[in-house]
Amino acid sequence: MFSLDRWMEVFDTIRRNKLRTALTAISVAWGIFVLVFLLGLGNGLNHGMRANFARDATNGVWIVANKTSEPHAGYDIGRRITFENRDYDAAKQTRGIDRITGQHFTGANRFSNTMVTKRGGKANSFAVNAVHADAIYLEAHEMVAGRFLTDVDVRDKRKSVVVGRPVAAFLFEPAENPIGEWIVVGGVPFQIVGVYSDPSGNEQERQMYIPISTAQLAFNGADRIGLLSFTVGDAGPAEAQAIIDTVVGQLAERHKFAPTDHQAVRVFNNVEQFQRFQMLFWIISFFVFLIGMGTLAAGVVGVSNIMMIAVKERTKEIGVRKAIGATPRSIVLMIVQEAVFLTGVAGLLGLSGGVASLELLGKMDNDFIKNPSVGIGTGVVATVILVLAGALAGYFPARAAAKVNPIHALRDQ
Amino acid sequence: MLRLEKVNKYYRVGTHSLHVLRDIDFHVADGEFVSIMGASGSGKSTLLNILGILDDYDSGEYWLGDTLIRSLSERRSADYRNRFIGFVFQSFNLLPFKTALENVALPLYYQGVSRRKRNQIAAQYLERVGLRDWSEHLPSEMSGGQKQRVAIARALIGKPRLILADEPTGALDSETSQQIMDLMSEIHSTGITVLVVTHDAEVAARTQRTIRLRDGKVLGEHEASLSNPRMAAMPADKPADKAAAET
Numbered sequence: 260m261f262s263l264d265r266w267m268e269v270f271d272t273i274r275r276n277k278l279r280t281a282l283t284a285i286s287v288a289w290g291i292f293v294l295v296f297l298l299g300l301g302n303g304l305n306h307g308m309r310a311n312f313a314r315d316a317t318n319g320v321w322i323v324a325n326k327t328s329e330p331h332a333g334y335d336i337g338r339r340i341t342f343e344n345r346d347y348d349a350a351k352q353t354r355g356i357d358r359i360t361g362q363h364f365t366g367a368n369r370f371s372n373t374m375v376t377k378r379g380g381k382a383n384s385f386a387v388n389a390v391h392a393d394a395i396y397l398e399a400h401e402m403v404a405g406r407f408l409t410d411v412d413v414r415d416k417r418k419s420v421v422v423g424r425p426v427a428a429f430l431f432e433p434a435e436n437p438i439g440e441w442i443v444v445g446g447v448p449f450q451i452v453g454v455y456s457d458p459s460g461n462e463q464e465r466q467m468y469i470p471i472s473t474a475q476l477a478f479n480g481a482d483r484i485g486l487l488s489f490t491v492g493d494a495g496p497a498e499a500q501a502i503i504d505t506v507v508g509q510l511a512e513r514h515k516f517a518p519t520d521h522q523a524v525r526v527f528n529n530v531e532q533f534q535r536f537q538m539l540f541w542i543i544s545f546f547v548f549l550i551g552m553g554t555l556a557a558g559v560v561g562v563s564n565i566m567m568i569a570v571k572e573r574t575k576e577i578g579v580r581k582a583i584g585a586t587p588r589s590i591v592l593m594i595v596q597e598a599v600f601l602t603g604v605a606g607l608l609g610l611s612g613g614v615a616s617l618e619l620l621g622k623m624d625n626d627f628i629k630n631p632s633v634g635i636g637t638g639v640v641a642t643v644i645l646v647l648a649g650a651l652a653g654y655f656p657a658r659a660a661a662k663v664n665p666i667h668a669l670r671d672q
Numbered sequence: 673m674l675r676l677e678k679v680n681k682y683y684r685v686g687t688h689s690l691h692v693l694r695d696i697d698f699h700v701a702d703g704e705f706v707s708i709m710g711a712s713g714s715g716k717s718t719l720l721n722i723l724g725i726l727d728d729y730d731s732g733e734y735w736l737g738d739t740l741i742r743s744l745s746e747r748r749s750a751d752y753r754n755r756f757i758g759f760v761f762q763s764f765n766l767l768p769f770k771t772a773l774e775n776v777a778l779p780l781y782y783q784g785v786s787r788r789k790r791n792q793i794a795a796q797y798l799e800r801v802g803l804r805d806w807s808e809h810l811p812s813e814m815s816g817g818q819k820q821r822v823a824i825a826r827a828l829i830g831k832p833r834l835i836l837a838d839e840p841t842g843a844l845d846s847e848t849s850q851q852i853m854d855l856m857s858e859i860h861s862t863g864i865t866v867l868v869v870t871h872d873a874e875v876a877a878r879t880q881r882t883i884r885l886r887d888g889k890v891l892g893e894h895e896a897s898l899s900n901p902r903m904a905a906m907p908a909d910k911p912a913d914k915a916a917a918e919t
Contacts, residue, residue, distance in 0.1 A: 264781065264786070264787060267787065268781065271769075271770075271774075272769070275769035275770070276769060575765065576767055578765070579765045579766075579767060580778070580782075581726075581750070581753075582724070582726065582753065582759045582761075582765075583753070583754065583759070583778055583779045583782060583826070583830075584750050584751065584753045584754020584755070584779055584782045584783070584830065585750060585782050586746060586747050586750040586751075586782075587746050587750075588746075588747070589782065664721065664726055664727055665726050
């Protein structure tokens, strides 16, 4: 198949017909460029939205104790509900629950949990979350040093604390290693066991975590829990709702409120929310895909058009070559080879251009667009489609032209 | 060299059938210099297509050498055209983006001759038609006569036994036409059979024999002797050797 002489002939023809070559190349390169750029932009948009969403576990459920709004079992409305350790223990046994943590609020107000944290001469107010070891899964934090709280910390009521990156930065000099150091939280000394970061940013990081058992003991919390949070694995919205109903049903029985009373406990369900967001992601992806396909289709039509016109323009040349002794096969091969080479090179140019533009776009710091990129496979597939289109678009008219009686082709001017 | 026996050709136009060639009978001997004359629409182009294996015929027989030319594969007919026949056209039909040298060398490309070798050979043929210094020029930079010379060199490079010329002087002034016909005679003198299709009596007069066509029929054959004193002495039955000897 490979023939140096035929390649020379192809290069020669390409080189000596600059306008035709440029038009074909531009249409192909532009098609691929727009496709790659759009797909990358769509991906970037998707990544950006996901990053905004990533502050909490996407399969998390939060249940907060509140006041009753319906009379039940002889109790009046407006009774304050407070969860206890046994609620946590019971919920932990519920099927479908993956990770679970309670949270005890140490502050004077119901949901306040800020306390003064000191080290040496430095002091500042940070949110202090008194939680179980599974809290890290619900908050979707990432450890940057040391470890998170463990079940042993909770069981032994250890004075361990995990601090956010800015907290460590505030309390320590850059050269210091905070792990193992002691700080004073709400008047009680705690030892730092880990430092974490959060993809969604600063507010989530200006916090610290201590074992719930230690907090209940040290800050006069008895066995009170203000918030129960858990993840439901990969359950869908319906399964998640069933799990929530089970947990709320148990709580209603234990604390004697109506299971229908939506004020007694408040439920925040990320599963449902995430489902809605996924729909949005899907729509964006689909939209981008649609535009990409449209661009590709336009590119295919454009390339086909140019190829057909190019072959038409070459009718006479084909007639001459045939009269001189070219077989129809050699003519078709020549045109297809030229088309494939041209669209291939132009496609790669467009691909590189698109990837380079995405790289530039990614360098710009933007909350909505993060890491705009295209899988190399997508780009290659798009290029191959255009090359195939070019080849087919060259093939059919070339075959027709190669069949034309050369004398007719030559007289047709 | 070639022989046609009761060749018929129809063109189908919608439901009608156009009888273009009717029972064409003639033969051309090896080394003859023959013209086919006729008005436009007389079927001479169709006849040329059939002779050049560019078109099929419907009935009869066309023998080229010892081969019956009938429904050959595209590949074989391309091969015959390449090695057996050289074409010269009215409008030259050089590839505009190739130099004179490359145009002349093109038939050898389809014979699989290497680039270097075919360019060497093409240079020799260009020299033969007096255009050695024009080898690197594009057709657009040459005059009509020069272009036709390039086309003739291209027709000759495959060492054909038959040259088919379709109105070779149709686009040229009378002086240049004379020069081109001189060149044709010269080619003929090397033993190659030359067949010229024309409607120009002066061109026909330069050949040994004229076959006249009208409405798809052969009207009759005229020896060129009356109008061409140079060939007057030539006996009709042994034209080739004599012609070669005299020129």
